[in-house]
Amino acid sequence: MSDDMDIKDKAAWDAADRVADYEHGWSSDIETDFAPKGLTEDTVRFISAKKNEPEWMLEWRLKAFANWKTMTPPDWAKLNVPPIDYQDAYYYAEPKAKPKLGSLDEVDPEILRIYEKLGIPIAEQKLLAGVEGGEDGGLPQRRVAVDAVFDSVSVATTFRAELERAGVIFRSISEAIKEYPELVKKWLGKIVPMHDNYFATLNCAVFSDGTFVYIPEGVRCPMELSTYFRINAENTGQFERTLIIADKGSYVSYLEGCTAPMRDENQLHAAVVELVALDDAEIKYSTVQNWYPGDAEGKGGIYNFVTKRALCQGKNSKVSWTQVETGSAVTWKYPSCVLNGENSVGEFYSVAVTNNYQQADTGTKMIHNGKGSRSTIVSKGISAGHSNNTYRGLVRVAPNAEGVRNFTQCDSLLLGSLSGAHTVPYIEVRNPSAQIEHEATTSKISDDQMFYAQARGLNAEEAVTLIVNGFAKEVLQQLPMEFAVEAQKLLGISLEGSVG
Amino acid sequence: MLQITNLHATVGDKPILKGLTLSLNAGEIHAIMGPNGAGKSTLGYVLSGRPGYEVTDGEVTFNGQNLLDLEPHERAAAGLFLGFQYPVEIPGVSNVQFLREALNAQRKHRGEAPLSGAEFLKVAREQAGALGMDMDMLKRPVNVGFSGGEKKRNEMVQMGIIDPALAILDETDSGLDIDALRIVGDGINRIMRKPDKAVLLITHYQRLLDYVKPDFVHVLADGRITRSGGPELALELERDGYKELAA
Numbered sequence: 001m002s003d004d005m006d007i008k009d010k011a012a013w014d015a016a017d018r019v020a021d022y023e024h025g026w027s028s029d030i031e032t033d034f035a036p037k038g039l040t041e042d043t044v045r046f047i048s049a050k051k052n053e054p055e056w057m058l059e060w061r062l063k064a065f066a067n068w069k070t071m072t073p074p075d076w077a078k079l080n081v082p083p084i085d086y087q088d089a090y091y092y093a094e095p096k097a098k099p100k101l102g103s104l105d106e107v108d109p110e111i112l113r114i115y116e117k118l119g120i121p122i123a124e125q126k127l128l129a130g131v132e133g134g135e136d137g138g139l140p141q142r143r144v145a146v147d148a149v150f151d152s153v154s155v156a157t158t159f160r161a162e163l164e165r166a167g168v169i170f171r172s173i174s175e176a177i178k179e180y181p182e183l184v185k186k187w188l189g190k191i192v193p194m195h196d197n198y199f200a201t202l203n204c205a206v207f208s209d210g211t212f213v214y215i216p217e218g219v220r221c222p223m224e225l226s227t228y229f230r231i232n233a234e235n236t237g238q239f240e241r242t243l244i245i246a247d248k249g250s251y252v253s254y255l256e257g258c259t260a261p262m263r264d265e266n267q268l269h270a271a272v273v274e275l276v277a278l279d280d281a282e283i284k285y286s287t288v289q290n291w292y293p294g295d296a297e298g299k300g301g302i303y304n305f306v307t308k309r310a311l312c313q314g315k316n317s318k319v320s321w322t323q324v325e326t327g328s329a330v331t332w333k334y335p336s337c338v339l340n341g342e343n344s345v346g347e348f349y350s351v352a353v354t355n356n357y358q359q360a361d362t363g364t365k366m367i368h369n370g371k372g373s374r375s376t377i378v379s380k381g382i383s384a385g386h387s388n389n390t391y392r393g394l395v396r397v398a399p400n401a402e403g404v405r406n407f408t409q410c411d412s413l414l415l416g417s418l419s420g421a422h423t424v425p426y427i428e429v430r431n432p433s434a435q436i437e438h439e440a441t442t443s444k445i446s447d448d449q450m451f452y453a454q455a456r457g458l459n460a461e462e463a464v465t466l467i468v469n470g471f472a473k474e475v476l477q478q479l480p481m482e483f484a485v486e487a488q489k490l491l492g493i494s495l496e497g498s499v500g
Numbered sequence: 501m502l503q504i505t506n507l508h509a510t511v512g513d514k515p516i517l518k519g520l521t522l523s524l525n526a527g528e529i530h531a532i533m534g535p536n537g538a539g540k541s542t543l544g545y546v547l548s549g550r551p552g553y554e555v556t557d558g559e560v561t562f563n564g565q566n567l568l569d570l571e572p573h574e575r576a577a578a579g580l581f582l583g584f585q586y587p588v589e590i591p592g593v594s595n596v597q598f599l600r601e602a603l604n605a606q607r608k609h610r611g612e613a614p615l616s617g618a619e620f621l622k623v624a625r626e627q628a629g630a631l632g633m634d635m636d637m638l639k640r641p642v643n644v645g646f647s648g649g650e651k652k653r654n655e656m657v658q659m660g661i662i663d664p665a666l667a668i669l670d671e672t673d674s675g676l677d678i679d680a681l682r683i684v685g686d687g688i689n690r691i692m693r694k695p696d697k698a699v700l701l702i703t704h705y706q707r708l709l710d711y712v713k714p715d716f717v718h719v720l721a722d723g724r725i726t727r728s729g730g731p732e733l734a735l736e737l738e739r740d741g742y743k744e745l746a747a
Contacts, residue, residue, distance in 0.1 A: 447552075455572050456662070
């Protein structure tokens with residue numbers, strides 16, 4: 001172990017020792033790769049020390065933590081969430097076995113099962129699972145660079161060399177804080193302010209890892225960038241932090257996939273994603289979210305409280321959010337665009353599926369400050385079982401923003417008679433030149449459609465999957481090709497047991 | 501191939517089929533004719549297993565198998581095809597996707613290897629071409645924006661691709677103009693007029709039978725077969741109407 005590591009661990013242990021004196025302290029037999037249970041200033045210090053962060057970062061975290069203690073969770077969403085005991089959770093966990101395994105046989109079969117169901121190619125499964133040889137095991141046909149975040153630590157960043165040749169910085173956020181402090185300082189917390197909301201502030205204090213991307217001026221990122229998040233350890237919240245900066249005239253397509261194994265307890269996930277696009281830059285951000293949704297009785301599952309926001313700062317800049325949300329017991333998520341730049345463009349394409357007792361309250365905010373800025377919102381909600389699915393969206397046009405256009409389409413599809421679909425659009429227009437359109441539909445899968453598909457040879461679940469995929473097509477086709485296929489399968493998996 | 505014995509069925513507690521007995525052998529085309537409300541469409545739905553159509557008595561065997569025990573998709577995999585009177589629209593799902601998934605689901609059920617995209621497209625192109633449909637139509641969402649005639653032709657393309665052992669065609673001739681009628685009739689002959697296949701044509705009118713010559717014609721009235729005969733029976737019905745015969 002290097003001296004560096006010793007110092008880092010010593011600081012962490014010192015923080016942990018202090019925690020041990022607290023009422024909810026930890027006993028010394030707890031393994032070193034967890035931060036002590038509970039949330040205090042020392043938890044924050046522990047995480048920062050573990051990550052060997054510079055002083056300014058620790059101060060930032062502590063400021064956020066002090067802020068957070070004065071805040072209360074938002075209650076305006078159509079969600080029924082029992083109070084969360086923030087002291088009864090771990091806030092930092094490093095994967096126990098450093099993932100250098102000999103073959104896929106040694107990997108948790110649950111992980112592989114999820115990857116396989118998602119249709120991730122074996123070479124990439126190996127890579128994600130940290131199997132030796134995975135990297136040169138045949139990835140070239142698929143040009144995706146992957147940064148995998150297992151629990152709290154980023155374990156692999158592939159294709160780094162090729163990206164570096166293009167000038168693209170693709171790092172874990174922990175590395176970026178150390179290697180590119182000026183870039184990080186310039187934008188971290190500038191798109192989603194530290195005090196933005198309860199969960200975002202919590203994230204500022206305890207974020208564990210995440211991804212940092214910088215695309216230099218005029219560069220078109222030579223491949224898709226991708227992060228797989230995964231919550232593994234029991235009782236661990238995952239607080240990842242993503243910051244993507246697209247400099248003038250650059251382009252990047254970024255995809256995050258999220259999975260989590262089954263746990264009886266609810267696990268908290270509170271991420272923050274910040275995007276900034278300068279003049280003529282474009283960011284395409286796609287999410288396939290498949291956190292564990294809880295069982296058929298609504299036990300367990302991830303609480304997904306995520307703040308995602310893009311700043312379209314430059315003229316003609318564009319940010320496109322595409323999300324396929326099938327997992328989590330509770331989803332609270334509104335990927336938004338602040339359209340400051342003249343003629344900037346914001347897009348939001350969303351499919352949200354809820355089944356059993358899942359609850360989703362999701363949508364977007366399009367804040368039009370720039371002249372001639374345009375936005376498109378296409379939201380497809382699918383509710384089955386006893387679930388509730390809400391679209392909540394805001395379109396705001398500032399007084400000085402001339403010539404703004406927005407088109408919003410919200411479609412809901414209901415399966416069965418016990419699920420709920422809700423649409424809550426807010427429209428605030430302070431400039432008379434704006435053109436705002438809103439369309440909404442609610443429908444059920446018809447018996448005719450079901451029987452027609454069944455009479456052609458599809459079983460009931462295959463028929464539902466097909467019809468639902470047709471319903472969601474406008475959104476799915478926004479995804480990069482290979483992920484669209486994954487997403488289609490995922491819709492089917494998520495609706496298993498919802499018919500028949 | 502298909503043996504229906506004393507079949508009784510209800511829809512929402514209302515008895516529709518009341519002791520229907522009918523037998524089809526491989527290589528035969530049977531036409532079922534009858535007045536509105538006689539139970540013709542119900543027969544098609546009952547045989548293909550539509551939920552809500554409840555069999556209260558009787559037996560149906562299909563190639564020796566108890567058909568009524570099977571789920572709709574299992575009946576399809578066993579070789580039964582229902583041509584719909586009103587083909588259904590499925591927005592966002594292309595014909596190609598729909599049929600490939602359906603066909604491969606059937607093949608999987610039968611323990612056969614799935615068709616690759618290229619193999620499937622070859623078959624689809626042939627069948628569409630034979631029925632005067634271009635590939636652009638196959639790429640469009642299932643029946644969305646299709647005219648009545650196009651929908652019926654699409655049913656025949658589906659039948660050609662799926663290549664079933666038994667086709668039950670429910671008023672496939674309705675809504676077709678003369679040219680389309682001929683194309684559809686030719687399609688039925690080409691796809692189904694084979695020694696190992698059978699067809700049950702449900703129709704109101706003689707006109708389809710000008711193109712598809714049935715071996716047997718049956719009159720269905722008030723839930724039962726009231727009369728059976730050769731092709732000449734259809735002409736007789738056309739001339740005299742159902743009233744005379746139903747009694």
